[in-house]
Amino acid sequence: MKTWHKIIFGDCRNMEEIPDGSIHLMVTSPPYYNAPFDYPGLFENYEEFLGLIRDFARELYRILAPGRIAVYVTDDMLVNGEKFPVVADITKIMRDTGFRYRDKIVWKKPEGYTRISRRSGVIKQHPYPMYFYPDNLQESILIFQKGEFDYSYVKQLPSEIKERSKINLAEYDEKKWNLTVWEIVNVLPLPGRLEEGVAAFPEEIPRRLIKLFTFVGETVLDPFLGSGTTTKVAKELGRNSYGYEIDLELNPMICKKVGVEQSTFTEDKIETTIRKDAKKLRTSLEEKVKKQKSVTKAGLRVRI
Numbered sequence: 001m002k003t004w005h006k007i008i009f010g011d012c013r014n015m016e017e018i019p020d021g022s023i024h025l026m027v028t029s030p031p032y033y034n035a036p037f038d039y040p041g042l043f044e045n046y047e048e049f050l051g052l053i054r055d056f057a058r059e060l061y062r063i064l065a066p067g068r069i070a071v072y073v074t075d076d077m078l079v080n081g082e083k084f085p086v087v088a089d090i091t092k093i094m095r096d097t098g099f100r101y102r103d104k105i106v107w108k109k110p111e112g113y114t115r116i117s118r119r120s121g122v123i124k125q126h127p128y129p130m131y132f133y134p135d136n137l138q139e140s141i142l143i144f145q146k147g148e149f150d151y152s153y154v155k156q157l158p159s160e161i162k163e164r165s166k167i168n169l170a171e172y173d174e175k176k177w178n179l180t181v182w183e184i185v186n187v188l189p190l191p192g193r194l195e196e197g198v199a200a201f202p203e204e205i206p207r208r209l210i211k212l213f214t215f216v217g218e219t220v221l222d223p224f225l226g227s228g229t230t231t232k233v234a235k236e237l238g239r240n241s242y243g244y245e246i247d248l249e250l251n252p253m254i255c256k257k258v259g260v261e262q263s264t265f266t267e268d269k270i271e272t273t274i275r276k277d278a279k280k281l282r283t284s285l286e287e288k289v290k291k292q293k294s295v296t297k298a299g300l301r302v303r304i
């Protein structure tokens with residue numbers, strides 16, 4: 001099916017390119033609040049991060065179609081030994097903005113894929129009470145809804161669209177989509193990988209959500225596009241998409257991932273817009289990450 005994709009480099013607090021009530025699903029993973037190995041110092045403080053989510057949520061309410069779903073993939077964040085309650089705060093902001101809190105799924109990553117902190121080793125050096133710090137193996141998939149969905153919409157869809165959007169129940173059962181715990185292998189942003197330096201989610205997450213919450217030909221939004229995973233999957237599944245990304249330095253990565261060059265030979269239309277509020281972030285963030293790593297290697301005390 002012929003699809004279209006609009007990639008906009010700019011701040012998603014303003015999504016003026018999108019008409020009111022025209023988005024059928026949002027799937028996104030906002031920047032992990034000042035995550036030491038991805039976004040060190042991106043925000044001045046936690047309030048600034050929450051301010052972004054608040055402003056963005058208002059704009060999201062405007063563009064999401066009635067009854068439709070908005071999903072955040074995120075988790076509480078440990079920064080300099082302090083845990084920030086991102087999941088609780090995003091849930092509160094979304095509810096205050098008018099969305100219903102519909103569900104939470106725990107995304108369980110395989111053991112051995114713990115990337116950032118192996119805090120559990122502390123107790124091996126000090127096998128006494130009070131030295132317990134668990135390694136994090138999970139993220140939250142937070143599902144919100146704008147009011148109630150009108151199921152008569154499904155009845156009036158052309159039978160071809162319904163047929164092509166049908167959920168494969170064998171896959172649903174086999175991969176246990178029915179549970180509130182989804183076991184999915186994560187993307188490690190290792191050197192040399194396309195997603196290097198971007199905390200990308202695995203394609204399986206937007207793939208499941210797009211199949212579960214949209215019909216073929218509908219429109220998906222990722223306001224924090226990163227490497228372009230959501231756009232890539234939306235295109236593969238015959239859905240249209242909008243993606244916003246503030247960091248212009250990710251342009252080549254996104255173009256490669258979503259296949260901008262190949263699209264000239266297919267029926268899909270991909271359009272890229274660079275707004276004045278786009279920034280250049282990746283290089284300076286990478287410099288900060290490198291500095292942190294060299295401090296860690298030098299054996300200086302790092303707070304757990």
Ligand SMILES: C[S@@+](CC[C@H](N)C(=O)[O-])C[C@H]1O[C@@H](n2cnc3c(N)ncnc32)[C@H](O)[C@@H]1O
Nearest residue numbers: 011012031200201224225226227229245246247
């Ligand atoms: C966790 S990453 C998203 C990764 C993405 N899910 C993927 O699979 O590649 C979050 C992204 O949000 C971007 N970002 C941060 N603030 C933004 C804003 N105000 N508007 C748009 N994008 C923003 C960051 O530059 C970063 O690329």
